[in-house]
Amino acid sequence: MLSQTEENYIKAIFKINEREGKSASTNAIAALINTAAASVTDMVKRLATKDIVNYEKSKGVTLTTEGGRLATLLIRKHRIWEVFLCEKLGYTWDECHEIAEELEHIKDDELINRLEKYLGSPKFDPHGDPIPDSAGNFTLRAQVLLNEMREGDCGVVVGVQEHSTPFLQYLDRQMLNLGARIEVLELFEFDESVKLKLNGETDLIVSSRVSQNLFIKKI
């Protein structure tokens, strides 16, 4: 059985592999989970003996098939718990992540399957991120970043790329929640800010920081 620490390494390696599209460097892992590079080397060797990662000295780390399966299961657990916390216990999308970080380590596959069913088998978490099914398949969705849209385009907010608390709270304040309908009124090239019509009512200008991190499903 895996320790919570091992599971956190697996998640970190998965995240880096996905984000960078290549093997995870020792330093990248160390930075992500806030440990010394030497500790990462230790752990990665251990995970390699368990056939969870592929590792060659100084060549970076990738997940094996089994490692990928474990990472996907952890993401599944995390996101399902997030849905529970927000929908049933009234946590906000900026609060749920931290508690889910703990809950995702509960060892019981049956539990997460029952919880999923109890929640109505949601396909996306409170941030709009897809929840893998028990076989590890993600529901894909046609989506673009706001800054890829043109004037006149319409869409619905379906997700966020950045998950920081300040960003999420900013979106709450502007009523840019998941499900909000938007129309791109004007693109300002000089600072890449965007003027929107929100839910057919409010006009709103958002910065490039926002438009680079908001996923929209065009309609």
Added chain:
Amino acid sequence: MLSQTEENYIKAIFKINEREGKSASTNAIAALINTAAASVTDMVKRLATKDIVNYEKSKGVTLTTEGGRLATLLIRKHRIWEVFLCEKLGYTWDECHEIAEELEHIKDDELINRLEKYLGSPKFDPHGDPIPDSAGNFTLRAQVLLNEMREGDCGVVVGVQEHSTPFLQYLDRQMLNLGARIEVLELFEFDESVKLKLNGETDLIVSSRVSQNLFIKKI
């Protein structure tokens, strides 16, 4: 912050203190959590430096005020999670304990308070054990063991003293669930078995093992 291991020791010491009505011996703790006595000595010393237990060499262990508070909070968490597992996810009363053993270690007092409210502030867990409120107060209830009742007495099943899976499954099979109404028809002294009328319908004879472990609220 306490480790899961430390929390498990606290719970064990609390349980023994309650059950025996006196300080917990090294051996008793070791037996309960399945470790070597030497490990217990080590851990108890550590907990003593944190002012969680009172410890003098070879004199047994008791919880300090703070230790008692922590133990009660753990019991609260455990029992609230049990209610969640049984009522919302359909686990049975013999299955829920093990998963709750893990969930009780999630560190977030707000979480357990929200979960309690979500569940309708239950006062008893699926085994009929009282759930302490956030201040640590248990709801008391007038109850007797079945073997303390006399012929002709009536009551309702409100709890179990033994929590083993075989016992709970036996009770399920006999329909002796929490809330079942019983009347004591006959007491057989020779083997201390008891003949009951169950829910005003079925006649049933149960062994002394059962009558010593079933809590009844007389009516």
Added chain:
DNA sequence: GTTCAATTTTAGATTACCCTAAAAGTCTAT
């Protein structure tokens, strides 16, 4: 009150995880 059995503690080791400092390896720029 001494002896013997049971309990408890100490001693010494192991494993998982973490660290710092130094050595080794890799990459880039000239």
Added chain:
DNA sequence: ATAGACTTTTAGGGTAATCTAAAATTGAAC
């Protein structure tokens, strides 16, 4: 192609938790 910068690994150690085996203590019986 080599110097210098950066990355990674090794070496050596620390802490929390565990164990077994041996020593010390406690307490019960005679």
